[in-house]
Amino acid sequence: MAISVKLVRRPEAARSSYLRAALKGMSLTFRHMVNPRKVTRSYPEEPTELHARWRGTHRMEVHADGRPKCVACGLCPTVCPANCIRLVGGEDDQGNRYPIVYEIDEFRCIFCGMCQEVCPVEAIHVGQHFENAEYTRERFVYDLDRLMEQEHPVTALWDPSDPASE
């Protein structure tokens, strides 16, 4: 493929007027100076708007009686590409499976959202939340109780009939 060269027509440097250009620039900057519309978002005061499919901190859905919806099927630790979910399943008297240990290391997590997609009972979700600063690294391993306490909205799954989420 031949290289195409775009010729930019510029006024000759020797013929351009510094004075007029400077005044033009001054008027432009003045208009921006007095224009109240600024692009900066005052973040902590003005909350960031997150997209419906934005993926952040996990959340475990809970039954009405307070038990986690998780049935310890083991799909999410299997599918997790970052290997950040630790699950030890147990079984109660009625034969219902439940998680004894369910931990997500939010540092290892790459927030791909595959755990949410693969979950057969819609128990684990990624959510619309990112303000999770901590003082120690250990605090970033969320255990089951912590995941159940999260209250932020969960991420919407991709809908094939509406691929651009419109």
Next chain:
Amino acid sequence: MNELSPTASLIAAAVKVLAVFTALMVAIMYATWAERRISAFIQDRLGPNRVGPFGLLQPIADGLKNIIKEETNPATASRFFFVMGPMLSIMPALVTFAVIPFAAPLPTPWGTVDMIVADLPVGVLYILAIGSLGVYGIFLGGWSSNNKYALLGGLRASAQMVSYEVGLGLSLIPVMMLAGNVTLTRMVADQQLGLWYVLPLSLGFLLFLISAFAETNRLPFDMPEAESELVTGYHTEYSSMKFSMFFIAEYAHVITASALMATLFLGGWDIPFWTGDNFIPYEGGLISGFTAAGEPIAAQLSIWTTLLTLGAFMLKTTFFVVLYIWVRWTLPRFRYDQVMHLGWKVMLPTALAYVMLVGGTILVLDQLGVSAGPGFGLALTAVSLVATGMFALYLDRGRIITGAAPAGRAARAAPAAHP
């Protein structure tokens, strides 16, 4: 006008020194704040708005940070001069403000206090002499850092300062000719009676403005810093409070230059179209003007006039400070040869020609018997406007900014032969 007793004038002088120094430092602090806020607004950002209301405490936070920051001393730097650089640059910047009158005289129970730290008879010359000493600090700092960028920055600063000092001094000569002396208080009094000098001496004002930008090393003349070429120029090796002192010096220069422009060309603390603030020394007393019959009217001093005129002075100075900031965030930096070209080949001849023009006009008007009054001012205004128009037309022909290659079609047709 009742004179102060020697003791009272000593006390008044001490109080004025303290007050002006404090006010100047506060003004510098808020000039840095204004710089950051206005630059942010120009770039559609918000700027520092976290520390205090509207970010007004930001300069204090900056100062604290600079004081407790680690101070680095380059191993190969010449230690003595390295420490001396910032001191030498900050001192003249603060001292120049002493001769600028900032308000109408203040009546006190002990006598009338002039609102000027030192009413030197050689005011303008003092400013020219002391103001340009700041370059020694910059050059010493640049040289003693033992850093090639810093050295280049210092060299550029001194070359630029020398070049524009010429234009600066020459653009002031018409002012001195018009005022008839070099005392700043007398210049203010003269402007109160007649026109502000910005009208009869518009081209002088323009030349002074350009030179003042160059003298304070502000964009578009910030060759000594030139981040894109010289890291940060002369203060590359400086950190913490020593850097801050260069910074303070720059803003002190900006404020002093702004105050000087306000005093020399915008009537100082004069409030336009009001004779109540006119305090002209006349036969040992202060008068506010003359009646139609030529009788002097005694001036009525009051603390309110002093405060009002102080406000007027601050407003005018602020206008120029904002202009400085506005220009800085609009215009790109000149190339070094363009700075020199503008200084020596444009400013110097124009200023010289303008000195001749104003001198000639004054002479002709004197010969015609019009030596004072509105006719004199209007004639000079007309002459200066024509001169300014011609200067603008000259600049408009693309005389300052030219490409690196020689201008003209012939020069471009023959490509330069590379050895």
